[in-house]
Every structure is written in structure tokens, then in C-alpha cells.
Amino acid sequence: MVILLTACRGGAVASPPVPLFPRQKDELDSVALEALFIGDLTIVDDCLRATDSDGHTVLPIWPHDFSLYVQGDAIQILDGDGYLVARVGDHLGIGGGEIPTSFARTKVDSSTQLILDACPGPYWLVGRVN
Numbered sequence: 001m002v003i004l005l006t007a008c009r010g011g012a013v014a015s016p017p018v019p020l021f022p023r024q025k026d027e028l029d030s031v032a033l034e035a036l037f038i039g040d041l042t043i044v045d046d047c048l049r050a051t052d053s054d055g056h057t058v059l060p061i062w063p064h065d066f067s068l069y070v071q072g073d074a075i076q077i078l079d080g081d082g083y084l085v086a087r088v089g090d091h092l093g094i095g096g097g098e099i100p101t102s103f104a105r106t107k108v109d110s111s112t113q114l115i116l117d118a119c120p121g122p123y124w125l126v127g128r129v130n
Contacts, residue, residue, distance in 0.1 A: 019048040019075065019088075020119055021068040022061045024126075025109040033097030033127050041090050043075070047119035050094055058124035060094055061104060061112075066126075077129075085129045093130035098122050 039052035048068075051057045065080030075088040086092050099107070104116060104123040116123070 020115045022115040035097045095128040096126045
């Protein structure tokens with residue numbers, strides 16, 4: 001008995017999965033976090049993370065007016081004016097600071113709380129991107 005299997009190849013191109021993108025609920029207050037995390041922007045288990053050369057990873061909590069934009073196979077982060085800040089795969093510096101989970105939960109709205117549940121810390125409160 002011979003079984004013949006065929007595969008269909010359509011013209012559709014699969015889009016990359018859209019990662020979870022946590023944002024701050026409003027502008028940072030007078031507390032200035034001035035540390036710098038240098039690493040690569042990656043997706044790990046559907047969570048948008050930054051990973052340094054030692055393998056330490058953080059989950060950035062982006063400014064409230066930043067947005068995620070998917071174009072073709074590129075996943076991009078735009079600032080509040082719509083300018084490109086970073087792409088997944090970029091090596092970048094993220095200003096801000098690492099914060100505990102309890103503090104992270106006070107800086108995000110209720111919909112982002114669900115993202116924090118799905119994407120464990122450590123969390124990085126983003127102040128600026130270099």
C-alpha cells in the first residue's frame with residue numbers, strides 16, 4: 001500500500017506573533033530612574049524582553065504613549081510622536097530602572113496587570129531609549 005501525502009503552499013505570508021507589550025499608566029512622576037540596561041530586544045514566551053550579554057533579562061514597562069507596530073515580519077516600538085524607537089532584534093540601551101513586582105503593579109493600568117501575570121519579572125520601568 002502506498003500513501004501519498006501532498007502539502008499545499010499558499011501565497012499567504014505568516015505574520016510574526018504579536019508580543020505582550022506592557023505600558024505605564026501615565027507619565028513618570030518626579031522620581032528619576034537613571035540606570036541603563038544595555039541588551040538586545042527579544043521575544044521570550046510571547047513577552048517582549050531585553051536581554052544583556054550575560055543572559056540577564058528584564059521585561060520593559062514602556063512609557064504610556066509608546067506603541068507596538070507590526071509591519072511584515074518586523075515588530076517595532078514607536079514613541080508618542082510615532083517615531084521608530086526600536087525593533088525586535090535591535091541592540092539598545094534602555095534608561096530607567098529595575099523595580100520590584102509590587103511597585104510595577106502600581107505603575108500600570110488593569111489591562112497591563114494581566115500582562116505582568118503572563119510575563120514574570122524582573123521588571124524595568126523605561127524612562128528613555130538610546
